[in-house]
Amino acid sequence: MDLSYTADEQRFRAEVRGFLQTNLPQDLRDKVLGGKHLGREDFVGWHRILHQRGWSTPNWPKDFGGPGWNAVEQHIFDEECADAGAPPLMPFGIRMVAPVLMAFGSRAQQDRFLPRIRSGEHWWCQGYSEPGSGSDLASLRMRAERRDDVYVCNGQKTWTTAAQHADWIFCLVRTDPTRRQQQGISFLLIDMKSPGVTVRPIVTLDGDAEVNEVWFEDVEVPVDNRVGEENQGWTYAKYLLGHERTGNAGVGMCKRWLKAVKRIAAEQRAGGRPLIEDARFRDRIAQVEIELMALEVTHMRVLAMELKKQAPGPEASILKVQGSEIQQTLTELMMHALGPQALPFQPAALDAGYTGALSGPEWAVPITGRYLNHRKASIYAGSNEIQRNIIAKHMLGL
Amino acid sequence: MNFDFSEEQNQLREALVRLLDRGYEFARRKQIVASDAGWSRDIWRQLAELGALAIRLPEAHGGAAGTAIDTLVVMEALGRRIVVEPYVPAIILGAGLVSRAGSDAQRTRLLPRVASGEQLLALAHDEADTRYELARIATRARPDGTGYVLDGQKTVVLGGGAADTLIVSARTAGEPGEPIGVSLFLVDTHAAGVRRHSYATHDDHRAADVTLTGVKVAGDALLGPAGGGLPLVEHAIEQGIAAVCAEALGVMAILVDLTASYVKTRKQFGVPIGQFQVLQHRLADMLMRVEQARSMTYLAATTVDSSDAALRRRITAAAKAMVGQAARFVGQQAIQLHGGIGVTDEAPVSHYFKRLTLIGMTFGDADHHLARYSDLMARGPTPAPRA
Structure with missing residues (x-):
């Protein structure tokens, strides 16, 4: 066992630090270190700068266009970015839905979504919690009824961070209400611009509005946007939650x-x-x-x-x-x-x-x-x- | 030994509860804090009509010559509705100081108008470097003919924006940190050279920063003895501590109620979450903290009017330390047990939590008072409270 950083790791740290010194815009650094409000353009702008260097998805393997860093390198990168005052990378795309797509998504889904997550073209948010389903997530009620090649979605998600900025939302939905709780759930990718999607901000106790309610009224989602098998969504959800907690x-x-x-x-x-x-x-x-x-x-x-x-x-x-x-x-x-x-x-x-x-x-x-x-x-x-x-x-x- | 409230005190509590049940529902409070002034003159007038503003004032000036137990009754009731009107700064600190230290002329001029709700006072004491050390005052008052000229900057003056008259502490002698040489002055907020920047605090109360630039006051503006203001301020802050401790009891009682109701109705995993033992124990801990805080608050209320400064100092330090710790635990756990809804602006629980948090930060936090108590303890045994 050796907990000290190797020469290579120290070189890597110097490389990240040098990159941040050169490429992190001063006004953005000032905002982050000063605890100012960050807008969508601040997050996306920084994501794109990282993308140009190939670093926008620090946790991704090389096969999917990530840098293929090991645990120590990821940790060094995270530490240097935070120390320099870089905006945090939004986890919903790169740390949450992406690992699920890599593990369970179709080739077509991977090809369609992963590059856009990496480039910052798609901003994702997470549709898990519902008003009646927080700790007991498996009791969720948002319905998705299959009609030919679409699911018709109705229901409400809540505590959705940054939904007001998002292009896409990944949702846990109930596709089979007759089966036991965990077994009737599917994992859907929904375009936030779909007709019937409404976002309402929730003001938090500090006066901020970073979380939202997201309502779905007869929202049609192509069956192609289901990840993995129908009614197996809980398996993917648990996989994702593990990644969320690590982050x-x-x-x-x-x-x-x-x-x-x-x-x-x-x-x-x-x-x-x-x-x-x-x-x-x-x-x-x-x-x-x-x-x-x-x-x-x-x-x-x-x-x-x-x-x-x-x-x-x-x-x-x-x-x-x-x-x-x-x-x-x-x-x-x-x-x-x-x-x-x-x-x-x-x-x-x-x-x-x-x-x-x-x-x-x-x-x-x-x-x-x-x-x-x-x-x-x-x-x-x-x-x-x-x-x-x-x-x-x-x-x-x- | 007797823990009973008097008949008059029970009536006062009931009258306040009736008034606030009717006129201070959560929705009404929202309107009040969103208004320009951030507080309601109408509520203030109704508190005056109930006699709540005059309860501690001398009888000769329209008051009821009440005690800190009366204050406790009022503050607990105000806490239950998280009332934002400036009762602590205007009545407990401001009017209390004038009652205790004012000349006959000063009392006659100010107190009847305090009682009727027309005159609002505030104590402008803290400065940027004061933190909780009351002697660290740099504002100067230099003699000028028969009067004084005041120069300095006061920060986070509670109720400073609403006040008609400020009680300004300033040095007529000595240096920041020295106990001697601080004097108190009554300063009209519209006097030339007084500039106020008023703002909301995180709990929807109001405070102000006050800049004094060559402010001229007459000789009769001096409140209490020249150079001897600090013990007066200290006693005022002790009265403030007893008051906000009582307010915290009201706030915490509501938080325990709200949380207990919530866990009985919120269902997850097919049952009310209140059936989970971990949450039952958490609530039991909250309740015990409130009861311990209540005991210390009673002790503070029965001590803070004493003429024994050493006793007052110790008991208020102990009370604020314990109530501060209880406030932290009860507030944080009330939010935790409410889950996501607890951190929303829409839920009353978050507003009670914010008030409780700021009570914890007002007149010294729990760590400060624990340290203060510890230092006093090292100097000798705590004197027994006496009647």
Whole structure:
């Protein structure tokens, strides 16, 4: 065992860092590091820049046009991108639907969709949760009735991140209501421009509108857009959820936030001295730094395992729970570091180029909202209660 | 030992609950916070009519000479409806300071109008470097004839935008961090040289940053002894702590109710999720935290009017530490148990969570007060609360 980076890996890190220094536009970096709102063009623009270098799909094998990086290389890439202030890559296409298409899609589907995911031409979103089906996803009710060579879809999805930007949505739908829950589900790819698709934003507690309800009313979907077998969608869904959880560790982003906490604590003053000199506050930072250090290694262990088995196992649940809790701790520490300056709510100042009146420093503006918003991290992608059930059942046999 | 509320206190609570049930439903609150002012003069007037604004004021100035237990009753009721009107800044901090430290003339001029709801006060104390250390004040007041000239910047002044009169802390002597030399001044918000930037806070309350540039005040604007303002501010903040702890009890009680109802009705895997033991235990933990917080809040309320500053200091630190910890746990778990709906703007639970979060950040967070308590503890045993 050797946890140090090899010379090749260090060269790779230098290469990624050099690329980011040259190619990540300064205004985009400023927006990300300043916690400003990012629009569709920010995400897509960055995706295209990466695509030109062949790096827009860091988790893809070479066979499908990816860079074919191993676990360590993917980790280095993620860490460098987050540290540099690159916009996060939207996971819905490259990390969620793409692995499903690679494993279960037809050749035609692979040829049609994968290159467009890679190039950034298609923005995807995820149609899993429904109002009555969150933790109990298999109870989903969105109907897809076969009529000749189309499915006619009716129902509602919810918590759909970035649906307002999406070109396509992958949906779990019920194709056979007579069969047991998990067995009547199919996996459909639906064009968001189809007649009958309506997107309604859900405003979250921080005032943002990144998630949506998506309604389907007699939406016709070609049978060719079904992935794999009819009524076997649950198998593909579970495969995807494993990938989602692996991606949720967010180590790179957490490392950037950890740096931010330290910077804020160095700038904020308590008792006439920098807050970082307060041993109690510093202990809190030290504690989360140690937890993050452990998570980084655990993350690499799971990725290494994933590469051997080709699919993540229940270990991914550990990453989801620990990763989300560390994210929440970090966002909370940033808020507490601000002290009374955590109170002002100044959403207009989250738009790049805001020049109006401001209370406190500009960098402080996104911090409390981020804390509030990240309460979602222990809820989405399988709540942490569900993850602990998975760990208990599949790792402990309970 | 007696934990009973008086007949008058029970009546006051019932009257407030009736008023807020009628006039402060969640939809109405939404309208109020979306208005330009961000709070309702109409609600304020109704609180005045109930006597809620005057409850602590001296009888000579139209008040009921009540105690911190009366405040507790009011604040818990306001917390149950997450009322955004500036009761803590205007009444607890502002009017409380004038009641305790004001001259007869100052009380006569201000307090009857506070009682009637026409005069709003706010305490402009915090500055960029203050954090929670009350002595870290740099704003200056230099003598000018028989009056003073004030220069400085105050940040996140709760209720500062709504206020007619600010109580501004400024140094007539000493340096930031020194306990001596801070004086308090009554400053008309429309006086020349006063500039206010008012904004909403994350819990839909309002605050303001205040810039004072060569603001001239007369000699009779001095509130309390020259250079001796800091103990007054400290006592005001302790009263504020007792008040927001009581408010937090109201907020937390609603969060436990909302969450318990939700898990009884939300079905997953064919059963109400409240049948899952892990969620039952979580709610049981929430309830226990609320009860422990309630006990500390009662202790704070029965202590904070004491003339024993050392006792007040310890008990309010202990109360704010415990209530802050309870608020964090109860708020976070209420959201968690609601799942996705809990992080939406549409759901009342998220608004209760936000208020609770900001109560946790107001007048010192739990870590600050734990540290403060710990430091005081190292100096000797905690004196026993006494009647």
